[in-house]
Structure formats: structure tokens, C-alpha cells
Amino acid sequence: xxxxxxxxxxxxxxxxxxxxxxxxxxxxxxxxxxxxxxxxxxxxxxxxxxxxxxxxxxxxxxxxxxxxxxxxxxxxxxxxxxxxxxxxxxxxxxxxxxxxxxxxxxxxxxxxxxxxxxxxxxxxxxxxxxxxxxxxxxxxxxxxxxxxxxxxxxxxxxxxxxxxxxxxxxxxxxxxxxxxxxxxxxxxxxxxxxxxxxxxxxxxxxxxxxxxxxxxxxxxxxxxxxxxxxxxxxxxxxxxxxxxxxxxxxxxxxxxxxxxxxxxxxxxxxxxxxxxxxxxxxxxxxxxxxxxxxxxxxxxxxxxxxxxxxxxx
Amino acid sequence: xxxxxxxxxxxxxxxxxxxxxxxxxxxxxxxxxxxxxxxxxxxxxxxxxxxxxxxxxxxxxxxxxxxxxxxxxxxxxxxxxxxxxxxxxxxxxxxxxxxxxxxxxxxxxxxxxxxxxxxxxxxxxxxxxxxxxxxxxxxxxxxxxxxxxxxxxxxxxxxxxxxxxxxxxxxxxxxxxxxxxxxxxxxxxxxxxxxxxxxxxxxxxxxxxxxxxxxxxxxxxxxxxxxxxxxxxxxxxxxxxxxxxxxxxxxxxxxxxxxxxxxxxxxxxxxxxxxxxxxxxxxxxxxxxxxxxxxxxxxxxxxxxxxxxxx
Numbered sequence: 001x002x003x004x005x006x007x008x009x010x011x012x013x014x015x016x017x018x019x020x021x022x023x024x025x026x027x028x029x030x031x032x033x034x035x036x037x038x039x040x041x042x043x044x045x046x047x048x049x050x051x052x053x054x055x056x057x058x059x060x061x062x063x064x065x066x067x068x069x070x071x072x073x074x075x076x077x078x079x080x081x082x083x084x085x086x087x088x089x090x091x092x093x094x095x096x097x098x099x100x101x102x103x104x105x106x107x108x109x110x111x112x113x114x115x116x117x118x119x120x121x122x123x124x125x126x127x128x129x130x131x132x133x134x135x136x137x138x139x140x141x142x143x144x145x146x147x148x149x150x151x152x153x154x155x156x157x158x159x160x161x162x163x164x165x166x167x168x169x170x171x172x173x174x175x176x177x178x179x180x181x182x183x184x185x186x187x188x189x190x191x192x193x194x195x196x197x198x199x200x201x202x203x204x205x206x207x208x209x210x211x212x213x214x215x216x217x218x219x220x221x222x223x224x225x226x227x228x229x230x231x232x233x234x235x236x237x238x239x240x241x242x243x244x245x246x247x248x249x250x251x252x253x254x255x256x257x258x259x260x261x262x263x264x265x266x267x268x269x270x271x272x273x274x275x276x277x278x279x280x281x282x283x284x285x286x287x288x289x290x291x292x293x294x295x296x297x298x299x300x301x302x303x304x305x306x307x308x309x310x311x312x313x
Numbered sequence: 314x315x316x317x318x319x320x321x322x323x324x325x326x327x328x329x330x331x332x333x334x335x336x337x338x339x340x341x342x343x344x345x346x347x348x349x350x351x352x353x354x355x356x357x358x359x360x361x362x363x364x365x366x367x368x369x370x371x372x373x374x375x376x377x378x379x380x381x382x383x384x385x386x387x388x389x390x391x392x393x394x395x396x397x398x399x400x401x402x403x404x405x406x407x408x409x410x411x412x413x414x415x416x417x418x419x420x421x422x423x424x425x426x427x428x429x430x431x432x433x434x435x436x437x438x439x440x441x442x443x444x445x446x447x448x449x450x451x452x453x454x455x456x457x458x459x460x461x462x463x464x465x466x467x468x469x470x471x472x473x474x475x476x477x478x479x480x481x482x483x484x485x486x487x488x489x490x491x492x493x494x495x496x497x498x499x500x501x502x503x504x505x506x507x508x509x510x511x512x513x514x515x516x517x518x519x520x521x522x523x524x525x526x527x528x529x530x531x532x533x534x535x536x537x538x539x540x541x542x543x544x545x546x547x548x549x550x551x552x553x554x555x556x557x558x559x560x561x562x563x564x565x566x567x568x569x570x571x572x573x574x575x576x577x578x579x580x581x582x583x584x585x586x587x588x589x590x591x592x593x594x595x596x597x598x599x600x601x602x603x604x605x606x607x608x609x610x611x612x613x614x615x616x617x618x619x620x621x622x623x624x
Contacts, residue, residue, distance in 0.1 A: 137323075141323040143558075144557075145327060145558060146599040146603050147561075149596045149600075150328075152581075152596075153593075156584045248449065248451060248562065251566065252565070253581075253585070254581075254585075270455075274458055281455050282456075285452035288449060289447060292447045292448075293443070293447040296446075296447050
């Protein structure tokens with residue numbers, strides 16, 4: 001699990017404390033995470049989906065754009081395990097390919113949101129004063145922006161220019177990822193700021209300051225590693241919201257072009273054929289739902305696992 | 314009232330920046346037209362104020378936005394404000410009913426689960442809430458259509474604004490076509506609201522003054538409603554205020570699925586037909602609505618928590 005990997009690394013870097021029982025904080029967190037049954041269920045489901053999306057196209061080598069009008073709108077059968085769409089294209093192949101894009105969008109947008117959020121929150125919480133007030137005003141402003149309408153407006157205004165600059169696929173990907181990430185950093189910024197405000201007054205940071213640690217070192221070595229738990233939780237939930245945002249955009253027909261079948265895009269194409277080809281909509285919809293549900297459960301489990309105040313027997 | 318002005322100005326600044334940074338020039342077409350000499354084009358640019366400093370352009374733009382002078386739709390050939398005013402009531406009706414449904418489901422369920430935590434009711438409710446907010450509205454919408462319109466054939470899945478019936482029949486038809494969009498949106502809102510309510514009530518219900526209320530002999534119902542819920546609602550209202558922008562996301566999508574003729578579907582069709590004045594105006598209306606509803610949340614907040622005063 002990727003988020004957990006970063007969690008353990010950060011925890012190891014920051015606090016290599018050994019517990020009396022012999023378990024490190026990482027092991028302790030993992031033990032708590034495992035006790036959260038639904039989070040484990042989410043991890044397994046997400047792992048299967050990720051594996052299918054990453055390795056599936058190598059195993060299942062049906063092309064995603066082979067048009068076959070004889071086999072159009074077929075329900076699931078042996079030749080096409082998830083059926084076909086109105087051009088007779090194989091849905092399983094398309095979903096495996098599109099899933100890569102959807103997940104890549106989710107992870108990249110999350111990384112952008114977490115980076116901006118951490119930077120804003122860290123500066124705001126560490127510097128304080130007028131800078132803090134100004135940055136928090138900006139955060140509040142971004143929080144009250146109507147997300148999807150603004151996303152649509154930006155896509156509408158910048159799509160053609162970006163397509164010309166970096167090509168249709170990369171252009172749309174970059175824009176969607178940047179805009180989703182750029183509109184989702186506010187909760188992270190608030191969390192990080194709150195953590196920084198309390199951590200910078202703690203004795204161990206004061207000690208570091210007294211030993212002459214430069215501000216950057218105080219932040220990177222002493223404060224940030226201790227604030228990493230909430231960031232990981234917020235980041236994992238952000239992957240889910242980013243996936244939903246991308247799917248919504250594609251579902252409205254304004255995301256990726258039709259030759260890049262992300263899950264939302266497949267749903268968009270399927271929605272007018274619901275009465276005679278329900279499978280076409282149900283499979284990608286379920287894929288989105290299962291991914292989002294698993295990520296949300298994992299986030300819930302991480303929240304419990306990374307809260308050091310919580311002591312389990 | 315004055316608190317909302319800075320946020321409206323801030324939002325308008327963001328919108329204007331996006332618009333000003335956008336590539337493309339309204340006079341581009343003239344540049345490629347050999348019949349129009351470059352001097353004429355430059356003169357036109359100057360005449361329409363495109364060469365003015367950014368600040369001047371912003372103030373002029375904001376002024377006309379606030380006056381409701383939103384320009385002329387390229388596609389529908391009528392003024393943008395008339396077009397939006399035609400569509401706005403439908404959106405507000407669906408949104409309002411959905412929010413009402415969400416609150417009506419979420420408050421009792423959330424309070425009851427928190428009063429009996431870890432009971433079977435609580436476990437079912439929590440699971441449903443979790444599943445509910447992980448289900449994207451576009452998928453629930455399609456599932457509803459599949460089940461209620463296609464499989465059971467109970468409800469129409471296309472929303473009509475002009476129903477040729479009167480009296481009770483009109484009300485009935487409107488309800489019938491509104492049920493699915495309202496339910497999809499309301500249940501999605503309700504799911505996250507249930508979680509907020511549950512955790513807020515859980516925080517309050519263990520406090521000492523609740524024990525005091527019980528000890529002085531108040532009935533359980535009065536204790537819960539007057540002492541627990543009123544205080545637990547304070548953080549819930551804040552969260553509802555923060556959630557308002559996401560309602561519009563859901564509204565856009567449900568309007569698109571069920572073809573509700575509101576401003577959300579107007580936004581999508583305007584984007585698809587490159588109708589820039591309408592796109593700008595609708596984004597502005599959405600922003601203004603967000604600010605307005607935040608203001609309502611603030612007022613409710615003040616009513617719930619007498620310690621807060623706005624003077």
C-alpha cells in the first residue's frame with residue numbers, strides 16, 4: 001500500500017522510538033490498522049483493483065479500440081467478459097486502460113493538493129502573524145469557491161490552448177490534475193497549520209531552536225515528521241475526491257476525449273443506452289464506487305492507526 | 314450582511330483572473346479577415362476598452378456583473394439575465410428540496426445512532442452513510458433510472474418544465490418527476506450530514522450538563538432535543554456551511570442526468586456550444602449563491618449559539 005509506505009517511512013525518520021514491548025511506532029500503527037476490519041477490506045479491494053489495472057493490460061491483450069459492429073452492445077459473455085459498447089469495443093480492455101488514467105489522476109492530483117496544502121499550512125503556522133492571517137484568508141476564499149462550476153469554466157477556457165501546446169492527451173491530463181489539485185489543497189493547509197501552531201511551541205522544538213537549528217531544519221526535521229499523520233489521512237481521502245472529480249468531469253463530457261476511456265467517460269457514453277445495455281454503465285460505475293469506498297475505508301483506518309493518543313490493548 | 318462582501322469580491326477576483334488569463338481574443342476573427350485593416354481592429358479594441366489597465370477592466374466588469382448586465386447569449390439570442398432567471402427557480406426548487414430531504418433523514422438518524430452508539434441501528438446507519446457518500450451522484454442517478462424508470466417503469470426520467478395540467482394533477486406530476494433528482498441529491502447530502510451529526514452528538518451527549526438535565530428529572534426526549542441536539546447542531550451548521558459548494562457539484566450532475574432544465578444543465582449546454590457570456594454569468598451566479606447560503610448558515614449559527622453576536 002503506497003500511503004502506508006510513506007507513513008512508515010516518515011514515522012521512522014521522525015521518531016525512531018522503541019516501545020517497551022519491542023514494537024516500533026510503525027509496527028504499532030500497522031497493528032492498529034489491521035484491527036480495523038473494513039480498512040483491511042478496503043486495502044484488499046483497492047490492491048486487487050490496482051493490480052488489475054496495472055498488470056491487467058499485459059495479461060488481457062484485447063485492444064481497446066477494435067471496432068466490431070457485429071458484436072455491438074453485447075451483454076457479458078465469454079468472448080467479452082464485461083460485454084461491449086455501441087461500437088463493439090471490448091469493455092474489460094477499456095476499463096483496465098481507463099482505470100490507469102483514473103487512478104493516475106487521483107494520485108497526482110492528491111500529490112499536488114498535499115504539496116500546496118503542506119506548504120501553505122507550514123508557512124502559515126510557522127511564521128504566524130500577518131502572513132498567517134493573509135494565507136488563511138486565501139484558504140477561506142478557496143473553500144467558498146463553487147468547485148465543479150469553476151473547474152468547468154477553467155476547462156472551457158484553457159482546453160484548446162493546452163491541447164495545442166502539449167497535445168490532446170497530455171494537455172487534458174495536466175490541466176485536469178492541476179485544477180483538481182489546485183482546488184483541493186485547503187483542508188490539508190488548515191490541518192497542517194493547526195499542527196504547526198501547537199508543535200512549534202513544544203519543548204522538543206524549543207530545544208532544537210536553542211541548539212541553533214535553522215528554521216528550515218526545525219520544520220523539516222522536527223515539526224513536519226510529527227504532523228505527518230493527519231496529512232496522510234487527508235491525502236488518502238483526497239485521492240477519492242480527485243477520482244470522483246475527474247469522473248464527474250468526464251461524465252459531463254468535458255473531461256478526457258472519447259479515445260481515452262476513463263471510467264467517467266465510459267459512463268458518459270453509456271448513459272443514453274441504459275435501457276438496452278445496462279452492463280455498459282454498471283461495470284464502470286461499480287469500479288468507481290468500489291475504488292472510492294475502499295479509499296474512504298482505508299482513510300478511516302489510517303485515522304485510527306496514526307493517532308498516537310489512541311491506545312489499544 | 315457586510316461579512317459576505319469580502320468573499321464576494323474575492324470570488325469575483327478569482328473569476329476575473331481566470332477570464333483574463335484565458336487565451337483567445339474576441340477580435341481574433343477580425344485579424345484573419347483580410348477585409349478588416351489592422352488599424353480598424355486596434356481602434357475597436359481601444360473602443361471596447363480591451364487596452365485599459367487590468368484594474369480598470371476588473372472594476373468595469375464587476376460593476377456590470379453586479380448590475381445584472383450580463384450580456385447577450387450567442388445561442389439563445391436573448392439577454393443572459395432573462396435566460397438565467399427562467400432557469401433559476403427549477404434549480405433552487407430541486408436544491409432546496411434535496412437539502413431538506415437530506416436534513417430530514419440525517420438529523421433523526423444521526424441523533425438516534427449517537428444516543429445508542431454501537432447498537433445494531435447505529436452500525437447499519439453508519440455503514441449506509443459511508444456507502445452513501447462513497448457513491449458518486451452520477452452513478453446513483455443512473456442506477457435510479459435503471460431501477461425505477463426502466464425496470465419498474467414508475468417514474469419518468471426526463472424532467473419537463475411545462476406540464477400541461479392544472480391543480481392537484483400538476484402538483485402530482487411535478488412531484489413524480491422531481492422525486493428521483495431530489496432523492497439522489499438529498500441522500501448524498503444526507504449521508505455525510507448523518508456522519509457529522511452522529512459525531513457531534515456523541516461529543517455532547519457525555520458532558521456533565523446532560524447528566525444534570527437527566528438528574529433533575531427531565532424526560533429523555535426533552536433532554537435530547539433541547540439540551541443535546543441544540544448544542545450538537547453548532548458544529549454541524551459550520552460543516553453544512555462548508556459543504557455548500559459541493560451541493561452545487563451534485564446539482565450540476567443530477568440536472569444533467571435527469572435533464573432538469575435548471576442553470577446547471579444550462580451551464581453544460583453553454584459550454585458545449587461556446588456561449589461564453591452565459592458560462593461566465595452562471596459561474597458568477599453559483600458563486601453568489603454559495604456566499605448567500607454561507608450567510609444563511611452564519612445567521613442560523615448565531616441563533617443556535619447565543620454567545621456569538623455579529624455586532
